[in-house]
Amino acid sequence: MDLISEAVTDENPDRPQAPTWEEYQSWLQPKWKSLLESDPNERQMQSFLESHPCLLPGATDSIGQGGHHSASFSAVIRQPPLEGLGPKRVPDFMWVRRDTAAIRPICIEIESPGKTWFNKDRTPTAELTQAIDQITDWKVWFDSPENRLIFGRRYAPNNSYRPIVPQFVLIFGRNSEFTVGRSKHVDPGYLRLKRDHMQRRDEHFFTYDQLKAEREAEIYATITHRVYEWSIDHIPPTFCTGAHITELSEVVSDPTEAIAKADLISEQRKAYLEERWKYWRSVALDPNPHVYTLGRE
Numbered sequence: 001m002d003l004i005s006e007a008v009t010d011e012n013p014d015r016p017q018a019p020t021w022e023e024y025q026s027w028l029q030p031k032w033k034s035l036l037e038s039d040p041n042e043r044q045m046q047s048f049l050e051s052h053p054c055l056l057p058g059a060t061d062s063i064g065q066g067g068h069h070s071a072s073f074s075a076v077i078r079q080p081p082l083e084g085l086g087p088k089r090v091p092d093f094m095w096v097r098r099d100t101a102a103i104r105p106i107c108i109e110i111e112s113p114g115k116t117w118f119n120k121d122r123t124p125t126a127e128l129t130q131a132i133d134q135i136t137d138w139k140v141w142f143d144s145p146e147n148r149l150i151f152g153r154r155y156a157p158n159n160s161y162r163p164i165v166p167q168f169v170l171i172f173g174r175n176s177e178f179t180v181g182r183s184k185h186v187d188p189g190y191l192r193l194k195r196d197h198m199q200r201r202d203e204h205f206f207t208y209d210q211l212k213a214e215r216e217a218e219i220y221a222t223i224t225h226r227v228y229e230w231s232i233d234h235i236p237p238t239f240c241t242g243a244h245i246t247e248l249s250e251v252v253s254d255p256t257e258a259i260a261k262a263d264l265i266s267e268q269r270k271a272y273l274e275e276r277w278k279y280w281r282s283v284a285l286d287p288n289p290h291v292y293t294l295g296r297e
Contacts, residue, residue, distance in 0.1 A: 007283045009242050009295040010276065016269035019237045021218050027237075027264060028052060028213060036174070036208055042112045045208075046092060049110065050078055050222045051234045051263070052213075057169050058095040058106030059217035063204055064167040072096035072156050073248045075221040078233055082141050083150055089137055096155045101163070103156045107138050108169040113208045117173050118191050120184070124198070128172065135168045135203060142166045154225065158247070168203045175209040219296065221248065221258065237264035240296035241276040249277055250284035272297075 019027075032055065035048055049055055053076040057063055077094045091107040098104070115127045124132075141147050148164045156162070176182040178192040185191055199205050218238040224231050230251040235258050249255075255277050259270050276297050283290060 003288050005283075005286065005288055005290050007243060007246075007280075007290045007292045009293045010297045011295065015297065016266060016272045018240055018269065019264050021215050021238055024218065024236065024238050024264065025213055028055075036113055039114055040112070041114075042110060045110055045113065049093065052236060053093070053220050053222050053234075054213045054215070054217035054236060055211045056093055056095070056108060056217075057171075057204065057206060057211065058097070058108065058167070059214050059220060061097070061099075062214075063106055063169065064097075064104050064165070064202070070098065070244070071220060072098060073221075073223060073230075073251070074219065074244050075223040075232070075248060076217075077155065078222050078224045080155065080225060082138070083147065085137060085141060089134060091138065094155075098156060098162070102165040103152060103162050105142075105151070105155070105164065105166040106169060107135075107166060108171065109134055111170075111172045113174050115173050116177055116184075117195055118177070118185065122185075122187070122191060122194070131170055131172060132198075135170060138166070138168060139202075166202065169206065170203070171206045171208060171211065173207050175207045177207075219244070223248070223252065232258045234258055235262050235273075237262060239273070241273060241280055242296045243280070243292040243294055244296075245277070245280050246284040249281035253281065 032048070032052075035044065053059070056076060059071060059076070077096065079090050079092060080094045082090055092110045093108040095106040096103060097106065109131055111127060111131055116125055117128050119125055142151070142164065151164060152162070177185070178188045178195070180188055195205060218236060219240050220236070221232050221239060222234040224233055232248070232252045232255045235255070239262070256274060259265070259273050262270070265273075
């Protein structure tokens with residue numbers, strides 16, 4: 001008979017604490033604004049959003065339907081391979097939300113903030129057409145029953161039997177293109193409506209100005225899947241350990257590099273996170289069942 005063990009959250013009030021969400025926001029918002037005003041390229045945006053995934057839409061149930069049982073691995077997935085699509089056709093980011101009814105991937109394509117949605121003649125720009133075409137490729141990929149099975153086993157291993165209901169996000173350009181007095185267009189209001197009507201089923205379009213930090217994502221990391229292994233790339237300052245990381249710590253053995261480069265975290269806190277990661281990984285790898293105490297460390 002299997003022994004039932006208890007997995008205990010550390011509640012010692014003297015343990016090194018993470019910055020609060022309010023402290024993180026106060027630090028993050030001016031950096032985000034400064035980056036957007038610097039005319040950044042797509043690579044710069046990718047790097048910043050990898051470090052601060054709370055800015056990415058889809059961490060909560062604000063996109064698509066259904067309840068919210070957290071993201072797979074308590075993380076956003078960076079450039080997730082979709083088997084059969086080339087490396088340049090994969091999403092830039094993907095949340096995999098789960099609820100009692102379905103697995104709900106949120107596939108995200110980001111483009112440069114400097115790109116424009118429309119030409120002067122009110123037709124979509126070539127850059128916009130190309131981005132939408134990429135989303136179409138993802139839709140075709142998810143239409144295959146075989147691909148959905150592969151997806152479930154890789155990205156939602158404990159829930160792969162559930163239906164897969166994907167959503168698709170495009171982040172492109174700035175609000176100024178649709179603002180009277182700032183737009184190069186003579187009819188920005190019309191083009192804003194046209195942009196909204198261009199969204200097809202299960203598609204969600206954003207400008208960079210519409211991205212807002214979501215508190216629910218404050219403990220989510222950024223991870224990458226390569227061949228047969230996972231790695232953790234970034235953690236936010238508000239990252240916490242606890243029972244919620246058992247799924248992630250099971251597939252990622254060493255978070256040292258991600259913890260070391262995190263912003264706003266003291267050296268004592270970094271050492272503490274590494275120690276607690278080892279504890280929760282041992283829990284995740286233990287074949288015996290556990291009773292968990294909930295909470296964040």
